[in-house]
Amino acid sequence: MIxxxxxxxxxxxxxxxxxxLGFFIGLxxxxxxxxxxxIAGPALRAFGLNWNFAVGTDLAHIVGTSVVAAxxxxxxxxxxxxxxxxxxxxxxxxxxxxAQLIQMLKRMGNVNLVVxxxxxxxxxxxxxxxxxxxxxxxxxxRKSKRAGQAKxxxxxxxxxxxxxxxxxxxxxxxxxxxxxxxxxxxxxxxTILTVSxxxxxxxxxxxxxxxxxxxxxxxxxxxxPTHLAVGTDLxxxxxxxxxxxxxxxxKGNVDILIALVMQTGAAIGAQIGAISTQYFxxxxxxxxxxxxxxxxxxxxxxxxxxxxxx
Amino acid sequence: xxxxxxxxxxxFAIEMIVYGFFIxxxxxxxxxxxxxSLARIEQEHIRWYALxxxxxxxxxxxxxxxLTTFILRLLRGRSE
Numbered sequence: 001m002i003x004x005x006x007x008x009x010x011x012x013x014x015x016x017x018x019x020x021l022g023f024f025i026g027l028x029x030x031x032x033x034x035x036x037x038x039i040a041g042p043a044l045r046a047f048g049l050n051w052n053f054a055v056g057t058d059l060a061h062i063v064g065t066s067v068v069a070a071x072x073x074x075x076x077x078x079x080x081x082x083x084x085x086x087x088x089x090x091x092x093x094x095x096x097x098x099a100q101l102i103q104m105l106k107r108m109g110n111v112n113l114v115v116x117x118x119x120x121x122x123x124x125x126x127x128x129x130x131x132x133x134x135x136x137x138x139x140x141x142r143k144s145k146r147a148g149q150a151k152x153x154x155x156x157x158x159x160x161x162x163x164x165x166x167x168x169x170x171x172x173x174x175x176x177x178x179x180x181x182x183x184x185x186x187x188x189x190x191t192i193l194t195v196s197x198x199x200x201x202x203x204x205x206x207x208x209x210x211x212x213x214x215x216x217x218x219x220x221x222x223x224x225p226t227h228l229a230v231g232t233d234l235x236x237x238x239x240x241x242x243x244x245x246x247x248x249x250x251k252g253n254v255d256i257l258i259a260l261v262m263q264t265g266a267a268i269g270a271q272i273g274a275i276s277t278q279y280f281x282x283x284x285x286x287x288x289x290x291x292x293x294x295x296x297x298x299x300x301x302x303x304x305x306x307x308x309x310x
Numbered sequence: 311x312x313x314x315x316x317x318x319x320x321x322f323a324i325e326m327i328v329y330g331f332f333i334x335x336x337x338x339x340x341x342x343x344x345x346x347s348l349a350r351i352e353q354e355h356i357r358w359y360a361l362x363x364x365x366x367x368x369x370x371x372x373x374x375x376x377l378t379t380f381i382l383r384l385l386r387g388r389s390e
Contacts, residue, residue, distance in 0.1 A: 004337075004341070006345070007345055007346065007349040008348065008352050015337055060363055060364075060367050061367070063364070064368070064371035067368065067371040067372060067375060068371055068374065068375045068378075245360075245363050246360045246361070246363070247360075249359055249363040249364075250356060250357065250360045254360075254363050256348060256362070256366055257341060257344065257345055257348060259367055260341065260366060260370055263367065263370055263374065264333045264336065264337075264374065267371065267374035267375060267378050268329060268378050271375075271379070
């Protein structure tokens with residue numbers, strides 16, 4: 001099939017590549033609760049889009065992927081609607097600040113270099129942290145098994161940072177709220193808003209839903225079980241990424257045609273990914289997540305060092 | 311178990327073929343026609359374009375989700 005012209009971004013790309021990329025991203029989205037921007041952003045950049053277009057277009061695509069995956073997760077009981085709605089507020093404010101930073105860099109003319117370097121640092125740090133934590137948890141589980149303690153099953157979850165999460169839950173910063181669906185008796189509203197605000201800044205700056213930051217923070221900081229963090233993150237992303245898409249489109253950073261083509265593959269991938277979460281325990285899902293941001297790092301490094309686009 | 315896996319894989323393959331036909335038609339008809347109009351709206355009415363972006367991606371994802379769920383149900387219903 002010949003390459004298709006996308007007049008808004010001014011690029012020519014084979015739509016099959018875009019649909020396949022969408023399928024892969026959808027699969028990850030459904031399974032890990034992330035938008036997949038750590039791969040989609042660098043991949044779009046490698047297809048020839050400028051970073052500002054890669055960031056905005058990726059956000060639009062993520063709206064679609066999240067709708068499909070969140071609907072499936074809702075059916076599986078993995079969505080805490082209350083938590084998702086609260087987080088959407090913090091994310092939107094953060095995303096707007098992130099988008100303004102992109103605009104500032106665009107005016108200064110060095111958006112490609114700065115975003116490339118920041119994305120390499122962030123993606124690598126997330127991978128290193130998660131491999132460390134998931135290994136600690138799995139080692140702890142093996143020790144418990146040897147000691148004859150009962151293994152946690154289904155959606156019950158454990159992390160190596162449980163003691164830190166408990167300390168965060170004990171912070172008495174009014175107003176305190178409870179999240180029965182996530183099994184959290186009491187937590188400060190400000191803690192939730194801070195987590196979502198940080199995720200929002202990354203979302204606006206590096207593109208996507210920033211699930212690579214928010215999903216781990218929901219597990220380690222808020223103490224949400226992994227399966228629920230995956231589903232709730234996706235639900236929250238629908239709201240915040242829709243706002244992000246609108247904001248970036250106003251700034252001329254979205255080629256919606258590219259997002260629509262990618263979405264055709266993502267729709268099927270997201271369904272398969274979401275169904276697959278039923279067969280894996282929380283720490284294993286987190287450990288499987290580790291290599292993904294590193295693929296993004298590889299793509300950014302390739303484009304940055306060689307100047308070539310795929 | 312092996313039979314179950316084979317059946318699931320077969321259903322998935324059929325689903326991909328059916329879905330592939332829909333998508334190929336969609337690429338050829340809708341996106342080729344939509345491209346120039348969207349580019350013009352983006353140049354002349356950026357606010358409308360921003361609204362359209364959100365509406366189009368939400369609308370398409372809801373339609374595609376229903377389509378894939380329908381195909382999955384149809385194939386699973388037949389294989390069970």
